[in-house]
Amino acid sequence: xxxxxxxxxxxxxxxLYSAKATLKSEVAGSHLNWVWWILEPICFMLIYTFLVxxxxxxxxxxFPVFVLIGLxxxxxxxxxxxxxxKLISSNKNIVSKVYLPKYILLISKSLTYLFKFGVSxxxxxxxxxIFKVPFTIxxxxxxxxxxxxxxxxxxxxxxxMHFGVFVEDLSxxxxxxLRLLFYMSGIFYSIGSMVPTPYNxxxxxxxxxxxxxxxxxxxxxNGQLPNMEILIIWFVIGFILCLIGIKLINKxxxxxxxVIS
Amino acid sequence: MNAVTVKKITISYRLLNKFSIKKNLLKKKKKSxxxxxxxxxKNVSFELEKGKILGVVGKNGSGKSTxxxxxxxxxxxxxxxIDLHGNTVSLLSIGVGFQxxxxxxxxxFLSGLLLGFNKKQIEEKLDEIIDFSELGDFINKPVSTYSxxxxxxxxxxxxxxxxTDIMLIDEVLSxxxxxxxxxxxxxxxxxxxxxxxxxxxxxxxxxxxxxLCDEIxxxxxxxxxxxxxxxxxxxxxxxxxxxxxxx
Numbered sequence: 300x301x302x303x304x305x306x307x308x309x310x311x312x313x314x315l316y317s318a319k320a321t322l323k324s325e326v327a328g329s330h331l332n333w334v335w336w337i338l339e340p341i342c343f344m345l346i347y348t349f350l351v352x353x354x355x356x357x358x359x360x361x362f363p364v365f366v367l368i369g370l371x372x373x374x375x376x377x378x379x380x381x382x383x384x385k386l387i388s389s390n391k392n393i394v395s396k397v398y399l400p401k402y403i404l405l406i407s408k409s410l411t412y413l414f415k416f417g418v419s420x421x422x423x424x425x426x427x428x429i430f431k432v433p434f435t436i437x438x439x440x441x442x443x444x445x446x447x448x449x450x451x452x453x454x455x456x457x458x459x460m461h462f463g464v465f466v467e468d469l470s471x472x473x474x475x476x477l478r479l480l481f482y483m484s485g486i487f488y489s490i491g492s493m494v495p496t497p498y499n500x501x502x503x504x505x506x507x508x509x510x511x512x513x514x515x516x517x518x519x520x521n522g523q524l525p526n527m528e529i530l531i532i533w534f535v536i537g538f539i540l541c542l543i544g545i546k547l548i549n550k551x552x553x554x555x556x557x558v559i560s
Numbered sequence: 561m562n563a564v565t566v567k568k569i570t571i572s573y574r575l576l577n578k579f580s581i582k583k584n585l586l587k588k589k590k591k592s593x594x595x596x597x598x599x600x601x602k603n604v605s606f607e608l609e610k611g612k613i614l615g616v617v618g619k620n621g622s623g624k625s626t627x628x629x630x631x632x633x634x635x636x637x638x639x640x641x642i643d644l645h646g647n648t649v650s651l652l653s654i655g656v657g658f659q660x661x662x663x664x665x666x667x668x669f670l671s672g673l674l675l676g677f678n679k680k681q682i683e684e685k686l687d688e689i690i691d692f693s694e695l696g697d698f699i700n701k702p703v704s705t706y707s708x709x710x711x712x713x714x715x716x717x718x719x720x721x722x723x724t725d726i727m728l729i730d731e732v733l734s735x736x737x738x739x740x741x742x743x744x745x746x747x748x749x750x751x752x753x754x755x756x757x758x759x760x761x762x763x764x765x766x767x768x769x770x771x772l773c774d775e776i777x778x779x780x781x782x783x784x785x786x787x788x789x790x791x792x793x794x795x796x797x798x799x800x801x802x803x804x805x806x807x
Binding site for chain 2: 309310312313316317320321323324327328392393394395396397398399466467468469471472553554556557
């Protein structure tokens with residue numbers, strides 16, 4: 300753990316710089332440039348709003364805000380999980396040439412995703428203003444929720460990153476599981492009102508992403524507080540996941556270079 | 561004072577095919593996927609004093625590069641220890657972590673930070689790097705627009721000017737056109753001959769080794785065959801290799 304903090308300090312500038320570099324080179328070639336970062340969430344918001352409100356004619360208050368929150372959180376988690384599986388082999392030229400604590404690669408990646416998360420979050424604020432969602436003091440609770448999201452995502456991703464080195468087709472499995480999770484997290488519907496009891500409770504409490512999304516909406520749209528007990532339990536679990544991931548990486552990272560080739 | 565102490569290290573590659581869920585589901589029973597172990601380095605130990613230059617020779621596939629990578633911390637050793645006595649170390653390699661869509665200027669930082677330097681150290685050396693790379697205004701253009709010569713000049717300048725206490729060199733590098741080749745070779749020599757710098761060079765070029773090294777380590781099929789002063793070991797090595805050819 301000590302070495303973890305030391306390494307974070309030592310390499311933080313690199314992860315920041317490399318994240319910036321990745322973001323820059325992502326948009327360097329395209330015509331619309333950084334506009335994509337805004338356009339993408341807006342388009343998906345419109346698609347789901349159309350789909351759910353018109354095709355399925357379901358009613359949720361402030362639906363664009365509702366769905367945008369779901370998408371923002373989901374996208375962050377999905378990007379982390381998806382990106383981590385092949386992270387080591389896609390950075391082969393770094394991994395095989397220079398020593399770097401491998402979780403730094405993940406942190407750097409997560410910074411680019413956090414940036415996109417931030418852009419999306421700004422959009423939420425704008426859409427909230429447009430649809431006149433009241434701002435309340437309970438909004439402050441999004442901070443622990445974001446930290447929770449990061450902990451859970453980082454924990455799961457670091458474990459995935461480790462096994463992704465050794466298991467060739469892990470990405471296929473992850474894709475399928477992610478798709479399943481997508482429908483079980485209530486991105487574009489409310490688990491609480493659409494899923495019959497007791498399954499909705501189970502889903503909300505056992506799926507950290509569903510819990511985060513639901514709490515986020517509770518805080519932002521309804522101005523209520525999330526369920527503290529479950530929040531704390533997930534915090535602890537997220538922390539443990541991170542610990543496991545970092546331990547795994549610490550122990551085996553020096554054999555990664557031998558396996559990928 | 562020793563800068564490097566290597567004690568009885570063994571490094572193995574596991575010759576196992578990567579685990580695949582698909583294959584394991586389809587196969588009813590695993591046909592003894594016993595891990596075949598291949599020892600690239602067997603029981604090698606040596607010591608090197610600060611400021612000395614060690615050459616490593618051996619035929620292809622004898623584990624020389626593996627040894628360097630282990631010393632750089634990229635590979636783990638399976639047995640034994642490598643003690644660098646707190647010195648900073650780098651394996652000289654070109655263009656690590658470059659992002660082609662970014663400018664040369666940005667890539668200097670990217671590569672430098674990756675090699676473990678901090679921003680201040682890089683800023684101090686920045687002018688020297690740009691100057692050495694002979695890129696001029698191109699430094700503010702994306703690396704993807706560079707010719708391959710310009711690319712390797714920049715990459716070389718970064719690695720050569722951001723120096724560490726211990727340098728590990730896999731083949732003495734010389735890149736670019738004739739004049740830059742000479743310049744880069746001279747720079748290498750200057751780096752290598754610095755009295756404070758400990759250097760380990762892997763090379764097949766015996767005349768270079770003769771010129772530069774204080775000691776030679778000869779590795780044969782992963783084991784140490786000989787270590788000692790340059791002349792004796794190289795003479796033995798040369799006659800050994802010639803015998804191999806004669807056969």
